Amino acid sequence: LVRDGGEQHRESYQELNGLAQVPTLTWEIEGETRVLTQSMAILEWLDAAYAEPAIVPRDAFRAAQVRELAEIVNAGIQPLQNLALLQKLKAEGIDAKAHGRDVITRGLSVMESMVSQSDGDFCVGDTPSLADICLVPQLYNGRRFNVDLEQFPALLAVESVCESHPAFAAAHPDRQPDAQLAGT
Amino acid sequence: LVRDGGEQHRESYQELNGLAQVPTLTWEIEGETRVLTQSMAILEWLDAAYAEPAIVPRDAFRAAQVRELAEIVNAGIQPLQNLALLQKLKAEGIDAKAHGRDVITRGLSVMESMVSQSDGDFCVGDTPSLADICLVPQLYNGRRFNVDLEQFPALLAVESVCESHPAFAAAHPDRQPDAQLAGT
Numbered sequence: 001l002v003r004d005g006g007e008q009h010r011e012s013y014q015e016l017n018g019l020a021q022v023p024t025l026t027w028e029i030e031g032e033t034r035v036l037t038q039s040m041a042i043l044e045w046l047d048a049a050y051a052e053p054a055i056v057p058r059d060a061f062r063a064a065q066v067r068e069l070a071e072i073v074n075a076g077i078q079p080l081q082n083l084a085l086l087q088k089l090k091a092e093g094i095d096a097k098a099h100g101r102d103v104i105t106r107g108l109s110v111m112e113s114m115v116s117q118s119d120g121d122f123c124v125g126d127t128p129s130l131a132d133i134c135l136v137p138q139l140y141n142g143r144r145f146n147v148d149l150e151q152f153p154a155l156l157a158v159e160s161v162c163e164s165h166p167a168f169a170a171a172h173p174d175r176q177p178d179a180q181l182a183g184t
Numbered sequence: 185l186v187r188d189g190g191e192q193h194r195e196s197y198q199e200l201n202g203l204a205q206v207p208t209l210t211w212e213i214e215g216e217t218r219v220l221t222q223s224m225a226i227l228e229w230l231d232a233a234y235a236e237p238a239i240v241p242r243d244a245f246r247a248a249q250v251r252e253l254a255e256i257v258n259a260g261i262q263p264l265q266n267l268a269l270l271q272k273l274k275a276e277g278i279d280a281k282a283h284g285r286d287v288i289t290r291g292l293s294v295m296e297s298m299v300s301q302s303d304g305d306f307c308v309g310d311t312p313s314l315a316d317i318c319l320v321p322q323l324y325n326g327r328r329f330n331v332d333l334e335q336f337p338a339l340l341a342v343e344s345v346c347e348s349h350p351a352f353a354a355a356h357p358d359r360q361p362d363a364q365l366a367g368t
Contacts, residue, residue, distance in 0.1 A: 018294035019260055036248050038255035040224065045248040060232040061218065067225035071258075075222065076203055079263035088283075094276050110202030 001083055003180070021082075040074050043130055055129050066124050069111055069131035073138045077107035081141065101145045108142060108152050111135065116154035121161045128165060136162050140173065185267055187364070205266075224251075224258050227314055239313050250308050253295055253315035257322045261291035265325065285329045292326060292336050295319065300338035305345045312349060320346050324357070 001008060001022065008020045017024040017037045025036045025045075036042050047055045057063045079085070081100035089096040115123050123131035139159050142149055149156060162168040173179060185192060185206065192204045201208040201221045209220045209229075220226050231239045241247045263269070265284035273280040299307050307315035323343050326333055333340060346352040357363060 018297060019256070019290065021260070034245065036252060038252045038259065040255050040259070041248050041251035044251055045244060048244040048247065060229060063232065064220050064225050064229035067228055068220060068222045071222035071224050072203070074255075075224070075259040075263055076205070079259055080269065085264065092276065092278050094278075099272075107203065113202060 006083075021084075039134075040070065040130075043070075043133060047130075053127065055133065057125065057129065062124055065114075065118070066129040066131045069114060069123050070129075070134040072107050072111055073134035076110075077103055077138060081145070097145060101147055104138070104142050104145055104147050108138070108147070108149075108155060112152040112155050115158060121158070123158055128162065128167070132158060132162055132168075135159070136168060137173075190267075204268075223318075224254065224314075227254075227317060231314075237311065239317065241309065241313065246308055249298075249302070250313040250315045253298060253307050254313075254318040256291050256295055257318035260294075261287055261322060265329070281329060285331055288322070288326050288329055288331050292322070292331070292333075292339060296336040296338050299342060305342070307342055312346065312351070316342060316346055316352075319343070320352060321357075 006020075007013060008017070008022060013024075014020050016026065016035050019037070021037070023037070023039060023042060025042045027034055036045060043055065057066060080103040086096040086100060089099055111123075118124050120126040122128050123135060135155060136159055139149060139155060169175075190204075191197060192201070192206060197208070198204050200210065200219050203221070205221070207221070207223060207226060209226045211218055220229060227239065241250060264287040270280040270284060273283055295307075302308050304310040306312050307319060319339060320343055323333060323339060353359075
């Protein structure tokens with residue numbers, strides 16, 4: 001996202017993702033290339049395309065609670081602390097890091113209150129869901145913004161359970177093929 | 185949202201919606217009050233709770249296209265032009281209206297490109313979906329920000345079909361019980 005001024009701004013990428021954002025999923029089906037953007041649309045599609053493991057509960061209200069938590073990250077926090085807005089704020093002389101820290105703290109506080117009242121080891125229940133998939137990278141980002149995460153014990157407990165789950169471990173940013181590790 | 189400094193900031197509302205945002209859905213079931221926030225979680229829950237009319241297509245890829253368009257509004261445009269951020273930008277001396285106009289124009293451009301390639305009278309296919317439910321208020325908001333909508337003929341065509349649909353007509357902001365009409 002920052003290498004070479006941001007690979008997401010390349011024309012070839014913007015043909016796939018008009019908002020120049022990540023992620024974009026592309027795949028082939030019957031000789032046709034399909035393209036899908038927007039994190040939640042991609043996650044819901046993966047859930048429909050691969051029956052197991054289910055990442056949206058079957059029960060409608062539990063599914064709603066999962067989507068509510070996921071959307072607090074996806075629509076409530078992430079757009080307000082993503083690179084494009086922060087670069088704009090910085091250019092206007094605003095303390096972008098403090099802005100990011102504020103919106104992350106506010107959103108995570110609401111999630112802490114919900115998750116602390118929920119049952120199970122994960123955000124909702126005893127299996128990973130959309131909510132956990134959104135929470136874990138948001139906590140990672142919280143650390144980048146120096147958010148004091150100790151005030152969110154229920155969220156840290158979920159994160160710790162996720163960290164020991166092989167799918168979450170394999171998805172860690174530092175383990176991706178194009179990761180630039182600190183100091184490299 | 186602006187009356188009395190914003191009714192969403194009242195303590196009694198924030199007990200239901202920690203982010204002090206709209207909407208919030210509450211209902212009673214077996215003597216228990218349930219509360220749900222986040223537009224997409226509420227819409228998906230309504231779709232699951234009321235079989236007809238379906239607002240998410242059964243086909244997984246069409247459902248993904250619907251959610252992609254809905255999320256361009258929900259996560260790609262709306263958080264960047266909502267009242268809380270605009271008030272902050274304004275307080276910092278930034279032209280908040282121009283910022284809102286930019287993000288709306290950018291997001292609608294991407295949607296125009298997608299919808300113009302889609303079949304049917306609505307955003308995706310011949311029945312209203314989540315995508316239309318998100319598009320119509322975003323176009324309404326575009327006018328408030330003086331966005332030139334003539335550059336989006338495919339979106340305006342969908343809007344016009346929606347306007348003649350009774351459910352959309354009944355949901356128009358000016359027809360809500362607490363609407364403050366211009367000049368009143």
